[in-house]
Amino acid sequence: MSNAQVPFRAQLVRSTIDVSSSTSWLGDPGCGAVLIFCGNVRDKNRDQAVTKIEYQAYETMALAELNQVARSLIDRGAHRAIAIHRLGMLEVGETSVLLGISLPHRKDGFQLLEEGMEQIKKMVPIWKHEHYRDANPVWIDGS
């Protein structure tokens, strides 16, 4: 852990998520593997043409849960972990979530990254308000 005291980081942001600064932060001389997942806004969902998506959060809890996801990745072998979620209105193609880890060897990284994303999808109180070309916006919250 050379360039940060705490090996995990979580953020809620309202502007573009910068993948290269996350990649730099994940760098660690003891780590041969850096893995990054970006979730982007797709132009289609449930056969509807999506034009944009607004993300709303229960912010204090979302940040706590994102921190928890990042911390749990450290507990399971990552040397560094970063979880960032963007809020507000996003255009198609923009990144809504970034999850990144670094670890000594790549072997366990892929599954760890996947499990981290599953945790985010299940536990972090953030909701999409999808806007469509041909229909009224809909909250995606089990409705």
Place this chain on the structure above:
Amino acid sequence: MSNAQVPFRAQLVRSTIDVSSSTSWLGDPGCGAVLIFCGNVRDKNRDQAVTKIEYQAYETMALAELNQVARSLIDRGAHRAIAIHRLGMLEVGETSVLLGISLPHRKDGFQLLEEGMEQIKKMVPIWKHEHYRDANPVWIDGS
């Protein structure tokens, strides 16, 4: 496929691998998931302190094999794939290889990325010449 005609790309480079330009290239309005693996030079291998690593390639074949890996990821569901390997002398912490894919949904992405890295590690004719703090450099080629 909006911003490129060929959905896969392979490169051998001799300068810093830029993760953000790869991420941009991978962006596709139909893809909700972008996954990136970076292999970095570690400060240790086989209990030796590593100071730097030189990568040597059989260049024509390495490029052909990298292309083959990227193409096979498209065949197996990625909408875009990029494989970049750096050659020459790298310092600890620098990125030697980047493999990135984008696909509509994240579900199959993690395993696909892992399999792509396995292919690179097995098939692409590139070799490390590891330099150590306390010993002479060694070619890592089955010796």
Place this chain on the structure above:
Amino acid sequence: MKVEVLLFASLRDLAQSDRISVELAEDATVADLLVSISTQYPLLEDRVALSRVAVNDRFSCSEDPIPPGSELALIPPVSGG
């Protein structure tokens, strides 16, 4: 006692507010809170059935008590990421 419950997403739109006020017995549990919301805000009932309750930024279980002064929130199935 009277408690406030934070709302999000479709619940917020339905209630036309980011919070509701709910009357509860002093020793109410999380399960009692869900019943009380459905009774006092029938418009929300369908979605309450799908939702979890967070107490002070943490997911709770049905049998958990509701400590006075807690921050309470109704969490429908999340869709971030």
Place this chain on the structure above:
Amino acid sequence: MKVEVLLFASLRDLAQSDRISVELAEDATVADLLVSISTQYPLLEDRVALSRVAVNDRFSCSEDPIPPGSELALIPPVSGG
């Protein structure tokens, strides 16, 4: 016939050259090439045993023929990535 074989990594250092010249029968296969390299360059023998042969930028099999004019390379276990 006489063919050139490209060398890399430790093989290149051992041979002190990036290629070697090998005498082969006209109908030689990849397996024959490996035997001939070991015979004609005993210094490389140990590592040849671990190596594959690429013919025109592709990994070959032992029984493959060696078409005249092919680019040949000896590929020890790779370690890129």
